Amino acid sequence: WAPCPQHALAYWLGPCWSTPIRSREGAVLGTFATYHRKSLTPTDGEIEAIAMITDLVADAITRTRAI
Numbered sequence: 001w002a003p004c005p006q007h008a009l010a011y012w013l014g015p016c017w018s019t020p021i022r023s024r025e026g027a028v029l030g031t032f033a034t035y036h037r038k039s040l041t042p043t044d045g046e047i048e049a050i051a052m053i054t055d056l057v058a059d060a061i062t063r064t065r066a067i
Contacts, residue, residue, distance in 0.1 A: 014035055014037050015035070019050050021061065024062075
């Protein structure tokens with residue numbers, strides 16, 4: 001975002017946490033990202049919640065692709 005920060009800020013795209021969504025075999029299926037207005041460090045509970053979310057999404061993507 002360095003060349004055009006005004007565009008990112010117009011859509012509230014500030015600091016971001018991004019986590020890969022991986023299949024059970026380890027292949028990257030996508031990413032899960034959360035954006036914040038200010039820089040901060042995720043809590044242990046947030047890290048745990050993101051891990052559960054990405055696991056559920058990975059299963060959903062895998063099942064959808066199998067159809």
